[in-house]
Amino acid sequence: MIRPSLGVRWGAIRAYSKLTAEHYNVARGSYGSIEQSDLDFFKSIVPNGVVTDASDLEMFNEDWMHKYRGQSKVMLKPQNTEQVSKIMAHCNARKLAVVPQGGNTGLVGGSVPVFDEIILSLANMNKIRHFDPVSGVLTADAGVILQNADDYLRTQGFIFPLDLGAKGSCQIGGNLATNAGGLRLLRYGSLHGTVLGVEGVFATGEVFDGLSSLRKDNTGYDLKQLFIGSEGTLGVITGLSIICPPKPNAVNVAFLGLESFDKVQEAFVKSRSHLAEILSSFECMDASSLKLASHHCSLQAPLSDVHPFSVLIETSGSNSAHDEEKLSGFLEALMEEGIITDGVLAQDETQIANLWYWREFIPEASTKAGGVYKYDVSLPLPAMWELVDATNDRLIKQNLVGSTDEFPVVDTIGYGHIGDSNLHLNVAVRRYDDRVEQALEPFVFEFVAKHKGSVSAEHGLGFQKAHALHYSKSEHMIGLMKALKRHYDPNLILNPYKYLP
Amino acid sequence: MIRPSLGVRWGAIRAYSKLTAEHYNVARGSYGSIEQSDLDFFKSIVPNGVVTDASDLEMFNEDWMHKYRGQSKVMLKPQNTEQVSKIMAHCNARKLAVVPQGGNTGLVGGSVPVFDEIILSLANMNKIRHFDPVSGVLTADAGVILQNADDYLRTQGFIFPLDLGAKGSCQIGGNLATNAGGLRLLRYGSLHGTVLGVEGVFATGEVFDGLSSLRKDNTGYDLKQLFIGSEGTLGVITGLSIICPPKPNAVNVAFLGLESFDKVQEAFVKSRSHLAEILSSFECMDASSLKLASHHCSLQAPLSDVHPFSVLIETSGSNSAHDEEKLSGFLEALMEEGIITDGVLAQDETQIANLWYWREFIPEASTKAGGVYKYDVSLPLPAMWELVDATNDRLIKQNLVGSTDEFPVVDTIGYGHIGDSNLHLNVAVRRYDDRVEQALEPFVFEFVAKHKGSVSAEHGLGFQKAHALHYSKSEHMIGLMKALKRHYDPNLILNPYKYLP
Missing domain, CATH: 3.30.70.2190 (Alpha-Beta Plaits)
Structure with a gap:
C-alpha cells in the first residue's frame, strides 16, 4: 500500500516574509564575508554547484511557511562527502558561517539562513548506496528524498521505518538531523534506535566515518547519536545506514x-x-x-x-x-x-x-488562509487538549479570532500522535501578526513547562525555539550542550543563531 | 510466563586468578592514594556504606569468570545520587580513581578494578521510583536488579524490554552502561531506542539531570545517549527511565x-x-x-x-x-x-x-570445567560459523584441545542471536593458559576485522578489548572518543585502564 504523498508545496498565496534578522532584531555574528577568492575556491571544488543568482536563491533563503527569510548570497551543491569536507575546511579557516539544508521542509526555521550564511545543499547527494535484503539495512546519501527511499525499499519488500507528510520533499539526512518522529514511531521506534550508522563532516572538515551497518556494535561511545537531532549544528550529515522493517502484508x-x-x-x-x-x-x-x-x-x-x-x-x-x-x-x-x-x-x-x-x-490546510503558527509539543496525555482549549480561549479573549479580514486568526486546531503524547497545535492565520505571536508566546511554552512536557516533541528547535529551550532544559543542561557545541565547532560556524540560546 | 533465572553464580571451582595488573603488565596511573582523611570523608557521606575489610572486598575485586582481579581496598555503597555526587567531587579533587560497579556480571573485565581504584557499588540504590501504566514508562534507580524490574513490571502487565541470562544478578544501570543487547533486542530494539532518560554523575561530581520520561523530546543534543554503552568511563549512571512493552498474552x-x-x-x-x-x-x-x-x-x-x-x-x-x-x-x-x-x-x-x-x-556450562575464553562479535551472517570452525581448527592444530588434563581446552562452542548477527564464541578450558590466549588473539579479532564485523557486539570493551578497539574503529574515531573522554573526565579518574587504548 502506497499512500499519495502530499509533499510540502509553496502555498498559492505568495507573501514575502520579513527578513528574520530585522523582524527578530538579531545581530550578525563576527563571521567572515564571502569574497571573490572564496567563490573561486568553491567553483574549483564543485564546478557546477555554486549558485549565486538572487532569484535562484530565493526559495532556499525562505522556509515554506514564509515565516523566516535569510539573506544568503551563495548556495553550494556538493556531490560527495569529499567535496563537503573541502568546503567545510575552507569555511572554518575563513570563519564563514554555513547552514546545511535538506528538503527545507522544517517548521522552526532551522534550515534557512538568518544573515549571509552559505547554504550547503545536500540535494545532489541522492544515491542509494547499498541495500542488504537479508538484514534489511539500507545505506544511502543524506540527500535522498524520503519518498524515493521508501519507494525503492518497497520494491525490495521493505519500508523506511519513518513516514511523515512531507515525504515527497524532505530528505533522509534532514530527517536524521532533526530526529523526525512522524507517523510510524509508535511501531518502529525512534531514529536513535533504527539508525545504525552516520557519515558526516565536522565544521573543521574532518570526516566522521561512522557508517556501520551492524545491528549491534559496542565498540566505544556511540558518537553517531550526537548527529541525530543536532540540526546541523555539530556537523553535516552526508550519509546514513538504517535498519528497515519488512513491508507488511x-x-x-x-x-x-x-x-x-x-x-x-x-x-x-x-x-x-x-x-x-x-x-x-x-x-x-x-x-x-x-x-x-x-x-x-x-x-x-x-x-x-x-x-x-x-x-x-x-x-x-x-x-x-x-x-x-x-x-x-x-x-x-x-x-x-x-x-x-x-x-x-x-x-x-x-x-x-x-x-x-x-x-x-x-x-497543509492550516496554511491555506495565508500562514500558520505551529507548535509541536509533548504533554502528558490528559493535558494534551487542555492546551488547545486554553490557547483558543486566549486568542478569542484578545479579540484576534473571527471570520472576516480584520481578524488575523482563522482558527486554533489540534492534531497529533496519541501513542507518543505528541500534540501539534496550529493557529491558522490570514497573515502573520505580532499580536498573535505575543498572545502565543510565552503562553504556550509556559503551559508545557508547567506540565513537564517538551517544547519540541519532534520538529526541533531551529530559530523559533532556540530561546524557548529553557522551558524544557535546565541551565546546567544547556551549559553542557553549549560546551559540546564548542568542542566540535570551535568557531561556531555551523547553523548559527539557532538551536541553542 | 516467567522463565527461571539462571543468574550468574560463582563456579564450584574457586581458582584465584592472577592480579590483572601483573598478568598483563599494566603500569598504575598517576592517581592519588587513599588516606585516612579520605576514609573519614567517605564515612561522613555514607556512614554504613564504606567497606574496607579485605575478605568482604574479595568478590568485588574479581570478575565472576575469575579472569581479572584488582586490588581495591575500599568499596563505597551510596544510597542516593547526592551521595554519589559528593563522592565523585571528592575523588576528582583528590585525583582518586573510581570504578563504578553494578551486578559485576560483565564478561570483559569492565566492572572490577585493576589497581586500587575505589569500587563505587550501586547495589544500595535499588528502588523503583515510578511507573506509569498508560505510557509504560518505568523510572528506577540504577542498582535495581533486572529480574526485580521485570518481576515488578509483570505485576503491572508489562515487561522490561531487555532480557538476558544474568538477569538474576545484573543491574539495570549496568545494563545501560554496557548497552546490553540480550534475548529480546530482535523484537524491542536497542537501549538507544527504549531508554528515555538517564540520571548520572560526571567525574567532577556534577549531576546529569536527564531523567525525561517523554517518548519524544527534541530539545537539544541527546546527551543521555553518551552514557549508554560508555561503561562508566564518562559518568556514573544513577537512575534511568525506559519505555516498557506490554506483557504479551x-x-x-x-x-x-x-x-x-x-x-x-x-x-x-x-x-x-x-x-x-x-x-x-x-x-x-x-x-x-x-x-x-x-x-x-x-x-x-x-x-x-x-x-x-x-x-x-x-x-x-x-x-x-x-x-x-x-x-x-x-x-x-x-x-x-x-x-x-x-x-x-x-x-x-x-x-x-x-x-x-x-x-x-x-x-554457565562453558565455565564448568574451570574457565572460559569468551568472544562476543558481530559478523555478516554467512561468516558467523566460519569463525567457530576456524578457531576450533586452529586450537586443534596447536595441540591445545583434548579430553585429558594435559590439554587446556575442552571444546570450542558457538551460540548467538541470529537476528542480530551476533555470535558468542566460547572456548571452554580447564584452566586459563597463555598459549590459548595467544592462539586466540589477535586471530579472532583479525578474522572479525577482515569481515567488517565488530569485535564487541554487546558485551563491551572493558579491560579485555580496550586494546582491540582498532580492529573495529579507525584511529580518527578513537581520537574523537579520547577527546570526548577528556571533555567529561579531565583527570581520567573514571574506570581507568579500560575501554580506550
Missing part, C-alpha cells in the same frame, strides 16, 4: 468519531491490548482540524458528521485474516462500550489512501 | 534441529515473513554447545538426537490462536521444504522454561 485503516478526549484515551488504552503488535498508527484530530481540512478539500469527509474528535488507526501485520479479526473485535468492543459514536473501515487501498489524506492534509 | 517456543548453518539462515529468512511481528527470539546453538550443556545438566535434552545446529524460536503476541496458527504454518513449511530435520513445540510454561534453559545454560 496487510494494512488496515479505520477512522472513528468520538465525543470527547476522554473517549480518545479510552480507545487508545484498549488498542494497546486488542491490537498490540500490529498497531502502527493512532492519530487524533479535533473537530476544528477536520472542518478546516474540509473547507479546503473537495473530497468527501470520512464520516457524515464531524465529531468533537476523530481518530485514525492503522494496523500493519503479516496475516490479513488475523489482522482483520483483531481489528473487528476491537471496533466491536469500542461500539459496545460506547467509546466511539461512529466509524468506518477502509475496504481497499484507495479508501485507505483517502482516510490517510484527511490526517495528512491538515498541516 | 501468548508466548510460544519451538526448538528445532537443523543439518547446517545454511539451513539456519533459510529458517531465519522464512521466520521473518511467517512470524514477522510476533517473532521475539531466534537463537542458534551448535552441536558442541548442546553437548557441553548436556554434560553438565541432568535435564533431558529437547530432541533425541543432537543436530549440527539447534534453533530456539520464541513468539510473543496478543492472540494465542493467531500465534499458534502462524507458528504451526511456519513449522510445517520448514518440514515440507526440508529446512529442519526435527523439532518440538512447547505445550506449557514448564516446557517453555525447559527449552529456554538449554539456551541460557550454555554460558
Whole structure:
C-alpha cells in the first residue's frame, strides 16, 4: 500500500516574509564575508554547484511557511562527502558561517539562513548506496528524498521505518538531523534506535566515518547519536545506514468519531491490548482540524458528521485474516462500550489512501488562509487538549479570532500522535501578526513547562525555539550542550543563531 | 510466563586468578592514594556504606569468570545520587580513581578494578521510583536488579524490554552502561531506542539531570545517549527511565534441529515473513554447545538426537490462536521444504522454561570445567560459523584441545542471536593458559576485522578489548572518543585502564 504523498508545496498565496534578522532584531555574528577568492575556491571544488543568482536563491533563503527569510548570497551543491569536507575546511579557516539544508521542509526555521550564511545543499547527494535484503539495512546519501527511499525499499519488500507528510520533499539526512518522529514511531521506534550508522563532516572538515551497518556494535561511545537531532549544528550529515522493517502484508485503516478526549484515551488504552503488535498508527484530530481540512478539500469527509474528535488507526501485520479479526473485535468492543459514536473501515487501498489524506492534509490546510503558527509539543496525555482549549480561549479573549479580514486568526486546531503524547497545535492565520505571536508566546511554552512536557516533541528547535529551550532544559543542561557545541565547532560556524540560546 | 533465572553464580571451582595488573603488565596511573582523611570523608557521606575489610572486598575485586582481579581496598555503597555526587567531587579533587560497579556480571573485565581504584557499588540504590501504566514508562534507580524490574513490571502487565541470562544478578544501570543487547533486542530494539532518560554523575561530581520520561523530546543534543554503552568511563549512571512493552498474552517456543548453518539462515529468512511481528527470539546453538550443556545438566535434552545446529524460536503476541496458527504454518513449511530435520513445540510454561534453559545454560556450562575464553562479535551472517570452525581448527592444530588434563581446552562452542548477527564464541578450558590466549588473539579479532564485523557486539570493551578497539574503529574515531573522554573526565579518574587504548 502506497499512500499519495502530499509533499510540502509553496502555498498559492505568495507573501514575502520579513527578513528574520530585522523582524527578530538579531545581530550578525563576527563571521567572515564571502569574497571573490572564496567563490573561486568553491567553483574549483564543485564546478557546477555554486549558485549565486538572487532569484535562484530565493526559495532556499525562505522556509515554506514564509515565516523566516535569510539573506544568503551563495548556495553550494556538493556531490560527495569529499567535496563537503573541502568546503567545510575552507569555511572554518575563513570563519564563514554555513547552514546545511535538506528538503527545507522544517517548521522552526532551522534550515534557512538568518544573515549571509552559505547554504550547503545536500540535494545532489541522492544515491542509494547499498541495500542488504537479508538484514534489511539500507545505506544511502543524506540527500535522498524520503519518498524515493521508501519507494525503492518497497520494491525490495521493505519500508523506511519513518513516514511523515512531507515525504515527497524532505530528505533522509534532514530527517536524521532533526530526529523526525512522524507517523510510524509508535511501531518502529525512534531514529536513535533504527539508525545504525552516520557519515558526516565536522565544521573543521574532518570526516566522521561512522557508517556501520551492524545491528549491534559496542565498540566505544556511540558518537553517531550526537548527529541525530543536532540540526546541523555539530556537523553535516552526508550519509546514513538504517535498519528497515519488512513491508507488511496487510494494512488496515479505520477512522472513528468520538465525543470527547476522554473517549480518545479510552480507545487508545484498549488498542494497546486488542491490537498490540500490529498497531502502527493512532492519530487524533479535533473537530476544528477536520472542518478546516474540509473547507479546503473537495473530497468527501470520512464520516457524515464531524465529531468533537476523530481518530485514525492503522494496523500493519503479516496475516490479513488475523489482522482483520483483531481489528473487528476491537471496533466491536469500542461500539459496545460506547467509546466511539461512529466509524468506518477502509475496504481497499484507495479508501485507505483517502482516510490517510484527511490526517495528512491538515498541516497543509492550516496554511491555506495565508500562514500558520505551529507548535509541536509533548504533554502528558490528559493535558494534551487542555492546551488547545486554553490557547483558543486566549486568542478569542484578545479579540484576534473571527471570520472576516480584520481578524488575523482563522482558527486554533489540534492534531497529533496519541501513542507518543505528541500534540501539534496550529493557529491558522490570514497573515502573520505580532499580536498573535505575543498572545502565543510565552503562553504556550509556559503551559508545557508547567506540565513537564517538551517544547519540541519532534520538529526541533531551529530559530523559533532556540530561546524557548529553557522551558524544557535546565541551565546546567544547556551549559553542557553549549560546551559540546564548542568542542566540535570551535568557531561556531555551523547553523548559527539557532538551536541553542 | 516467567522463565527461571539462571543468574550468574560463582563456579564450584574457586581458582584465584592472577592480579590483572601483573598478568598483563599494566603500569598504575598517576592517581592519588587513599588516606585516612579520605576514609573519614567517605564515612561522613555514607556512614554504613564504606567497606574496607579485605575478605568482604574479595568478590568485588574479581570478575565472576575469575579472569581479572584488582586490588581495591575500599568499596563505597551510596544510597542516593547526592551521595554519589559528593563522592565523585571528592575523588576528582583528590585525583582518586573510581570504578563504578553494578551486578559485576560483565564478561570483559569492565566492572572490577585493576589497581586500587575505589569500587563505587550501586547495589544500595535499588528502588523503583515510578511507573506509569498508560505510557509504560518505568523510572528506577540504577542498582535495581533486572529480574526485580521485570518481576515488578509483570505485576503491572508489562515487561522490561531487555532480557538476558544474568538477569538474576545484573543491574539495570549496568545494563545501560554496557548497552546490553540480550534475548529480546530482535523484537524491542536497542537501549538507544527504549531508554528515555538517564540520571548520572560526571567525574567532577556534577549531576546529569536527564531523567525525561517523554517518548519524544527534541530539545537539544541527546546527551543521555553518551552514557549508554560508555561503561562508566564518562559518568556514573544513577537512575534511568525506559519505555516498557506490554506483557504479551501468548508466548510460544519451538526448538528445532537443523543439518547446517545454511539451513539456519533459510529458517531465519522464512521466520521473518511467517512470524514477522510476533517473532521475539531466534537463537542458534551448535552441536558442541548442546553437548557441553548436556554434560553438565541432568535435564533431558529437547530432541533425541543432537543436530549440527539447534534453533530456539520464541513468539510473543496478543492472540494465542493467531500465534499458534502462524507458528504451526511456519513449522510445517520448514518440514515440507526440508529446512529442519526435527523439532518440538512447547505445550506449557514448564516446557517453555525447559527449552529456554538449554539456551541460557550454555554460558554457565562453558565455565564448568574451570574457565572460559569468551568472544562476543558481530559478523555478516554467512561468516558467523566460519569463525567457530576456524578457531576450533586452529586450537586443534596447536595441540591445545583434548579430553585429558594435559590439554587446556575442552571444546570450542558457538551460540548467538541470529537476528542480530551476533555470535558468542566460547572456548571452554580447564584452566586459563597463555598459549590459548595467544592462539586466540589477535586471530579472532583479525578474522572479525577482515569481515567488517565488530569485535564487541554487546558485551563491551572493558579491560579485555580496550586494546582491540582498532580492529573495529579507525584511529580518527578513537581520537574523537579520547577527546570526548577528556571533555567529561579531565583527570581520567573514571574506570581507568579500560575501554580506550
